[in-house]
Amino acid sequence: MPPKPPVPRSLQRKPAKPGANGNGAKPSMKDTAVEVPVSVVGWLDERSGASPFLRGFLYRKVPKGTNWFYTLGSASMFAFLSQAVTGVFLAMYYDPDPTRAYESAARITNEIFLGELVRGMHRWGSTVMLLLVFLHMGRTFFFGAYKYPRELNWIIGVILLVLTLLMGFTGYLLPFDQRSFWATVVGVNLNSSGPVVGPYLADFLRGGPEFGAYTLSRFYAMHMLLIPGLIAALIGAHLYLVAKLGTTAPPWLKAEKSKALSKEEV
Amino acid sequence: MAEQKKNPRQRKPRYTADRGIAGAYEGETVTRRRLFEGGAQAAGGVAVAAFGLPALGFALGPMFEDQLEDTFQDVGPVEDFNTEDYVPKVITLVPETAEAGKTTIYVRKTVPASEQETEEQKLDARNEDQPYVAISTRCAHLGCPVRYVTASKRFICPCHGGVYGFQGQVDGGPPVRPLDRFYTKVERGRVLVGPRFSLNSKLERFAPRDPSNHLDGLWQYLYPSRPST
Numbered sequence: 001m002p003p004k005p006p007v008p009r010s011l012q013r014k015p016a017k018p019g020a021n022g023n024g025a026k027p028s029m030k031d032t033a034v035e036v037p038v039s040v041v042g043w044l045d046e047r048s049g050a051s052p053f054l055r056g057f058l059y060r061k062v063p064k065g066t067n068w069f070y071t072l073g074s075a076s077m078f079a080f081l082s083q084a085v086t087g088v089f090l091a092m093y094y095d096p097d098p099t100r101a102y103e104s105a106a107r108i109t110n111e112i113f114l115g116e117l118v119r120g121m122h123r124w125g126s127t128v129m130l131l132l133v134f135l136h137m138g139r140t141f142f143f144g145a146y147k148y149p150r151e152l153n154w155i156i157g158v159i160l161l162v163l164t165l166l167m168g169f170t171g172y173l174l175p176f177d178q179r180s181f182w183a184t185v186v187g188v189n190l191n192s193s194g195p196v197v198g199p200y201l202a203d204f205l206r207g208g209p210e211f212g213a214y215t216l217s218r219f220y221a222m223h224m225l226l227i228p229g230l231i232a233a234l235i236g237a238h239l240y241l242v243a244k245l246g247t248t249a250p251p252w253l254k255a256e257k258s259k260a261l262s263k264e265e266v
Numbered sequence: 267m268a269e270q271k272k273n274p275r276q277r278k279p280r281y282t283a284d285r286g287i288a289g290a291y292e293g294e295t296v297t298r299r300r301l302f303e304g305g306a307q308a309a310g311g312v313a314v315a316a317f318g319l320p321a322l323g324f325a326l327g328p329m330f331e332d333q334l335e336d337t338f339q340d341v342g343p344v345e346d347f348n349t350e351d352y353v354p355k356v357i358t359l360v361p362e363t364a365e366a367g368k369t370t371i372y373v374r375k376t377v378p379a380s381e382q383e384t385e386e387q388k389l390d391a392r393n394e395d396q397p398y399v400a401i402s403t404r405c406a407h408l409g410c411p412v413r414y415v416t417a418s419k420r421f422i423c424p425c426h427g428g429v430y431g432f433q434g435q436v437d438g439g440p441p442v443r444p445l446d447r448f449y450t451k452v453e454r455g456r457v458l459v460g461p462r463f464s465l466n467s468k469l470e471r472f473a474p475r476d477p478s479n480h481l482d483g484l485w486q487y488l489y490p491s492r493p494s495t
Binding site for chain 1: 329331334359407408411425474475476
């Protein structure tokens with residue numbers, strides 16, 4: 001190795017002055033820099049009281065036997081976050097006008113930088129999210145985690161499942177090609193087949209008796225504002241209840257007998 | 267207070283003065299705190315209703331508003347059509363939606379009463395006041411576009427296998443009622459096509475219904491006519 005060039009004088013570390021820092025020196029730039037994030041976090045924590053809350057929320061005790069199946073809920077939530085982020089950015093290029101929707105969606109895929117990737121993540125991410133939500137529901141069911149006192153969380157979860165399905169239904173129309181158009185026509189008419197309220201539901205979805213000028217923008221508004229807002233709020237309630245009630249042990253684990261109790265039996 | 271503890275079911279005294287509240291007025295039954303609590307809740311409710319109700323009405327309005335225009339469109343001269351076979355024509359249902367608002371319809375001349383010979387032709391007597399039969403291609407099952415097959419004189423749906431006869435009545439598959447039709451009239455030698463109407467299995471006319479809505483027997487009462495049509 002050739003010898004390193006000498007460091008310029010201005011960048012050379014000055015020898016510590018006696019006195020401060022135990023020996024009289026001012027704290028070095030590095031020491032100050034290290035302290036900045038610590039003091040920022042401390043400033044926030046002191047004013048928000050976040051750390052006791054976060055400690056209780058993130059470091060709560062979990063039962064013995066907790067395994068990979070218990071990550072399906074977080075995975076569903078991260079799938080939702082991915083959908084939210086990609087969806088927000090897709091909305092920057094998408095135009096919910098019946099005469100321009102198809103072209104704008106095609107432009108995202110074919111022309112815009114990384115458009116194909118982001119649209120693909122959103123499109124396949126929707127399938128992944130539904131799969132994860134179903135697996136999460138299956139885990140809850142087969143582990144008996146819906147039982148007392150977690151029934152309310154099961155109910156919230158079922159509403160979240162329905163809302164996720166509605167996201168799929170309303171999002172499917174947005175590319176506005178033949179497939180999505182006719183699938184939505186059939187889907188709306190399926191709603192209409194319900195007795196008494198069905199036809200009104202279909203009118204609500206279409207914004208009238210025909211697939212009209214505002215049907216696409218109605219679906220768009222539901223897809224990106226109404227339903228995601230509800231989902232985000234309900235995920236909050238879902239998580240609150242998980243943190244409050246804790247998780248259940250897998251059903252194959254039997255409760256350990258307390259030694260103190262068995263002694264008393266004798 | 268001591269007496270109240272003995273019997274928890276005993277109601278609080280009616281007057282605040284009797285409850286030992288400092289500064290109670292004579293004859294006062296609602297404490298100031300209760301009154302202000304209720305007032306604050308009511309004010310909040312009014313504030314939410316002030317933006318919530320108009321927003322809800324805004325979103326639901328189209329369900330209760332007649333939006334179908336009663337206009338007639340020209341589909342061609344009378345010479346274009348005959349009593350034997352359907353001729354496909356494209357009409358516009360919703361002008362603002364470009365291609366998505368257009369639809370194909372099948373048009374033929376109604377067989378005049380004097381020329382009705384076969385059973386099939388005699389069914390035309392049910393809608394005699396209409397000079398032309400303009401059949402909608404919206405399948406009565408779930409709304410896919412049906413096509414007319416001249417060789418078999420049938421309408422066939424590509425989605426779930428619905429089959430309709432020459433009059434648009436159900437011959438097979440899942441559809442619950444015949445194909446919809448449009449009102450027709452003739453003006454200055456041109457055929458005009460107007461608003462949609464639905465039919466039951468006896469080819470009796472009803473206000474337009476969505477696909478999948480029954481119009482026969484007791485079922486028809488579960489799918490009444492809607493204000494939007």
